Amino acid sequence: MPRINHGVRLLAVCMQQATADWYRHDFPLIGYLFKYLLAAFLALWVALKMEMDQPATALLTVVIVMHFRSGMVMTKSYYRLIGTVIGILFSMLLVAWFAQDRFPFFIAAALWIGLCTAGSLIYRNFQSYGFVLAGYTLCIVGLPATLTPWHTFQIASTRLSEIGVGLLSAMLVSELILPQRLWQNIQEVVRGKFRDFSLLLGAGAPAGLNQPFLKFMQDLYQLESFRASVQFETDDARVHSTTINQLNVRFMAVSTTYVVFQRLVQRLQAQSRSCEAEALLALMRPLAETMLVDGRPANDSPALVRLQQAVTDFQLGFTALFSQQLQALASQPDVNRLELETGAALLQRLASELAAYLQTYVLLVTKPRAQKIDSREFSADKLQMHIDWLPVTIAATRGALTLLILAAIWMTIDWPSGILAMTLGVITSTLFAASPAPTATIRQFSVGVLLGIALVYVSNVFWLTAAHDYVMLCIVITPAILLTAWLSARPTTALVGSGLGIAYFLMVGFNQALGDNPVKYFNDSIALMIALVVSGIMFSLTDYATSPWAKARVLAQLRQLVVDACRNTSMTSAEFEMRARDLIQRSGNVQRQDADSVRMVEALCATLEIGHAVIALRAVASDLSAQPRKLLQHTLELIAHYYKQPGQKNQQQALQWLDHFLGWLQGGEYDQALAAWQAQPLTTQLHFIRLVIAAETSASPHPVLKQEAAYVA
Numbered sequence: 001m002p003r004i005n006h007g008v009r010l011l012a013v014c015m016q017q018a019t020a021d022w023y024r025h026d027f028p029l030i031g032y033l034f035k036y037l038l039a040a041f042l043a044l045w046v047a048l049k050m051e052m053d054q055p056a057t058a059l060l061t062v063v064i065v066m067h068f069r070s071g072m073v074m075t076k077s078y079y080r081l082i083g084t085v086i087g088i089l090f091s092m093l094l095v096a097w098f099a100q101d102r103f104p105f106f107i108a109a110a111l112w113i114g115l116c117t118a119g120s121l122i123y124r125n126f127q128s129y130g131f132v133l134a135g136y137t138l139c140i141v142g143l144p145a146t147l148t149p150w151h152t153f154q155i156a157s158t159r160l161s162e163i164g165v166g167l168l169s170a171m172l173v174s175e176l177i178l179p180q181r182l183w184q185n186i187q188e189v190v191r192g193k194f195r196d197f198s199l200l201l202g203a204g205a206p207a208g209l210n211q212p213f214l215k216f217m218q219d220l221y222q223l224e225s226f227r228a229s230v231q232f233e234t235d236d237a238r239v240h241s242t243t244i245n246q247l248n249v250r251f252m253a254v255s256t257t258y259v260v261f262q263r264l265v266q267r268l269q270a271q272s273r274s275c276e277a278e279a280l281l282a283l284m285r286p287l288a289e290t291m292l293v294d295g296r297p298a299n300d301s302p303a304l305v306r307l308q309q310a311v312t313d314f315q316l317g318f319t320a321l322f323s324q325q326l327q328a329l330a331s332q333p334d335v336n337r338l339e340l341e342t343g344a345a346l347l348q349r350l351a352s353e354l355a356a357y358l359q360t361y362v363l364l365v366t367k368p369r370a371q372k373i374d375s376r377e378f379s380a381d382k383l384q385m386h387i388d389w390l391p392v393t394i395a396a397t398r399g400a401l402t403l404l405i406l407a408a409i410w411m412t413i414d415w416p417s418g419i420l421a422m423t424l425g426v427i428t429s430t431l432f433a434a435s436p437a438p439t440a441t442i443r444q445f446s447v448g449v450l451l452g453i454a455l456v457y458v459s460n461v462f463w464l465t466a467a468h469d470y471v472m473l474c475i476v477i478t479p480a481i482l483l484t485a486w487l488s489a490r491p492t493t494a495l496v497g498s499g500l501g502i503a504y505f506l507m508v509g510f511n512q513a514l515g516d517n518p519v520k521y522f523n524d525s526i527a528l529m530i531a532l533v534v535s536g537i538m539f540s541l542t543d544y545a546t547s548p549w550a551k552a553r554v555l556a557q558l559r560q561l562v563v564d565a566c567r568n569t570s571m572t573s574a575e576f577e578m579r580a581r582d583l584i585q586r587s588g589n590v591q592r593q594d595a596d597s598v599r600m601v602e603a604l605c606a607t608l609e610i611g612h613a614v615i616a617l618r619a620v621a622s623d624l625s626a627q628p629r630k631l632l633q634h635t636l637e638l639i640a641h642y643y644k645q646p647g648q649k650n651q652q653q654a655l656q657w658l659d660h661f662l663g664w665l666q667g668g669e670y671d672q673a674l675a676a677w678q679a680q681p682l683t684t685q686l687h688f689i690r691l692v693i694a695a696e697t698s699a700s701p702h703p704v705l706k707q708e709a710a711y712v713a
Contacts, residue, residue: 028068029489031178036066036485038177041474043169048470052162056505057140059477061166063484063501066174071182073174074232077167079130084163086130087137088156094142099149106407109138110400117399117430121392122385124221125228132430135399139423182230186244187365189226191299193219193251194361198297201258202288213601216255220248221585240364247360249574254353256577260609261346264688267695268339275335279325280343286321287314287351301366308358315351318344338666338687345684386579388557388586391544398542399429405534416520417527420506424449424531427502429538434586438539441495446532448487448499453525455480455500456507460521464510473510480504503528554587554600558607559643565611566640573615580607606692613689614639620681632682635661639689651693658690 039062047055065076090112098105116135120128141159145152193216200212227244261284268277290310291297298307322344329335402425410418428442435441463476484504487497507524544550558580565576584604614636621632638657642650665683 028180029486031180032068032489033482033485035173035177036062037478037481039066039170039173040477040481042173043166044474044477045470046165046169047162050161050165052165053158054162056508056510057159057162058166058169059481060502060505061163062170063481063505064498065167065170066485066488068180068489069182069185069229070174070179071226071230071233073170075126075229076129077171078232079126080133080163081167083130083133084137084160087134088141088160090134091138091142091145092152092156094138095145095149095152099146099152102146102407102411105146106404109142109407110403112138113403113426113430114396114400117433118392118396120430121395121434122387124385125225127228128434132427135430136423136426139419139426143419143422182226182233186223186226186230186240189219189223190244190247190361190364193223194365195297195299197251197255197258198291202292202297213255213259213605216251217581217585220252220581223248243360243364247357247364249578250353250357250360252577252581253574254350254357256608256612257346257350257353259605260612261343261350263605263609264343264346264691267691273336273339275329275332276339276343279329279335279340280347283318283321283325283344283347284350287311287347287354290314301362304358304362304366308355308362311351311355311358315348315355318348318351338662338683341680342684342688342691345681346688386557386561386583386586388553388583390553391550391586394542394544395433398538399426399433402426402429402535402538405538406531409530415523415527417523420524421527421531421534424502424506424528425535428532428535432539436587439536439543442532442536442539444493444495445499446536448496448501449503449528449532450499451483451496452480452500452503453507453528455483456504456525457521459504459508460517464508467510477508480508550587551600554583555603557583558603559646562607562610562614562643563640565614566636566643569618571615573612576611576615577608580604580611606695610639610643610689610692613685613692616681616685617689620678620685623678628678628682631661631664635686639693642693646696651696654693655690658686658693662686662690 040059043058043062044055047058052058061080065073065080067073067076094105094108094112098108113135116131119131120135122128123131137159141156145155148155196212196215196219223244227241227248231241261280265277265280268274268280290307293303293306298304322340326337326340329340403422406418406422406425409415410422415421428445432438432441432445459476459480464473467473467476480500484497484501487493487500489497507521507528561576561580561583565571581604584600587600617632617636621629624632635657638650638654642654662683665679665686
């Protein structure tokens with residue numbers, strides 16, 4: 001009996017654990033599928049009850065805007081409505097101006113599509129989605145209206161009503177039935193980012209830095225995307241919006257400083273200066289040890305309070321700790337004290353930025369509701385954008401040409417399904433314009449479209465003919481809805497699900513009446529495939545993101561940012577770093593985990609190193625007298641000239657001047673021009689800049705880059 005009782009208890013524990021795992025992992029997906037179906041059925045019922053022309057448009061709207069999280073659905077619906085209204089207004093203007101002449105109509109429509117494609121690249125998140133909607137709404141409303149211009153207003157109002165029904169159905173179901181809050185995802189990302197950074201900092205000297213740095217960049221932009229989408233959820237989310245933004249900015253600063261410090265240590269190790277490297281790591285060790293408690297990051301309020309106090313104690317005792325390290329190395333005559341002072345300055349900056357980051361993190365995590373709204377109203381630097389107009393122009397031209405090519409086919413052969421082809425062509429050219437690998441994206445989307453075409457054939461021929469009421473119609477479309485929802489819920493097959501849902505509800509054979517029209521089905525199928533072929537060819541011909549020239553251009557733009565930092569006196573370190581990160585993010589190299597991404601992140605880290613040092617120099621220059629300020633300005637001009645026109649001659653010129661400037665500072669000649677507290681930061685920053693520039697002298701890959709490449713391999 002004891003063995004039986006023990007077995008029963010063990011079985012109960014296993015069942016409880018299995019139930020908990022099922023509820024945590026599988027139940028949200030089941031709930032999402034149920035909500036997806038319910039929203040689609042509600043939209044279909046309302047559209048049929050109101051006797052709308054195309055109830056499938058309401059279903060297509062539900063397919064497009066549904067998401068796991070309620071905040072995403074609300075935000076997506078908001079921007080879809082704005083984009084639809086703007087697209088409808090422009091369509092009506094276009095029909096009013098050029099209803100009698102197709103040629104100027106399509107020229108103006110192509111310009112509009114190009115403008116919307118450019119907007120989808122310039123802006124992020126669902127603001128970009130709003131431009132996509134404004135673009136292809138022209139095809140949904142404007143192109144059918146050209147056939148019957150006197151029905152333009154009726155077509156526009158009907159389509160807007162059908163889309164509105166889909167949006168309201170999706171929002172109501174998502175908000176009222178098993179709502180999943182985006183705020184939970186935000187807290188998970190915030191805690192996960194803190195945990196990962198704590199483990200990285202607690203490791204002391206990690207083997208590789210580029211992969212964690214890539215992960216941190218992805219987390220930053222994911223959190224920004226969540227923050228932009230959480231405004232419609234709860235009061236807590238709106239109150240915390242500025243706090244999240246501030247947390248992003250402060251984490252960006254502390255993670256960059258840590259990577260810069262570790263790169264300095266690795267650079268010293270590569271130069272066989274192990275004494276200085278070990279001394280710097282010893283200086284950082286007390287800070288690293290405070291980040292982990294029993295090998296784990298702090299995860300509750302008391303532990304976070306202790307961590308904050310430990311960081312403060314480290315800041316207060318750093319001077320004494322640094323003096324101890326200098327005394328320990330006094331017996332070694334070949335030790336470069338300037339190297340130690342440079343690393344110590346970085347450590348002090350790291351501790352200061354870590355304290356600021358912890359302050360915001362504690363405010364967000366430990367007291368999410370207790371603080372009043374006015375206590376959260378502090379200013380925060382918004383994430384800056386760095387826009388490269390060349391890929392934007394290429395994408396805009398590609399979108400306009402895609403529309404014109406399909407329009408030419410439509411006008412030449414008087415093709416009945418030409419409007420459908422143009423609609424899908426515009427959807428793909430605008431929706432995937434920002435993809436880091438557009439050709440692969442089109443291939444995945446095409447698989448979904450082909451599945452949708454096959455499923456439409458089965459539905460129209462075998463199922464719709466037997467559907468005579470609302471219930472039977474719901475049964476007919478249920479397989480397509482469930483398959484679309486299930487594929488869309490998985491990141492690896494999300495594009496396949498999108499293609500399936502869009503193709504199915506663009507072609508499904510019911511409007512006000514049910515039936516099967518084989519001629520229309522085959523025409524529509526051919527139209528979708530031709531649109532995909534044209535889009536695929538245009539993307540392959542203008543695949544800017546993966547070309548070697550584009551990578552070289554990104555590297556040149558990173559160097560140009562250093563030039564801007566040297567010459568633009570109003571640029572702050574936060575703005576500089578945001579622009580540099582945004583440049584890499586938009587280039588698509590963050591998403592590709594390969595040798596090119598290692599090279600790009602290496603270039604980004606080198607840019608951040610020199611950029612922060614340059615901006616720190618400019619900050620020091622404001623308190624200097626005329627002579628040292630003039631020398632410092634000449635230094636910045638030489639650095640800008642080298643990064644503007646990289647070459648051995650300009651590099652040697654910059655290095656020689658830096659050696660001269662450092663000799664002037666270390667030789668005591670500054671006594672009449674500078675105070676000691678002014679000379680010290682100047683010396684460390686100039687020495688650090690010299691180290692970064694000198695590291696580029698070798699024609700072979702940088703030692704840090706070699707180590708990172710080996711780490712990735």
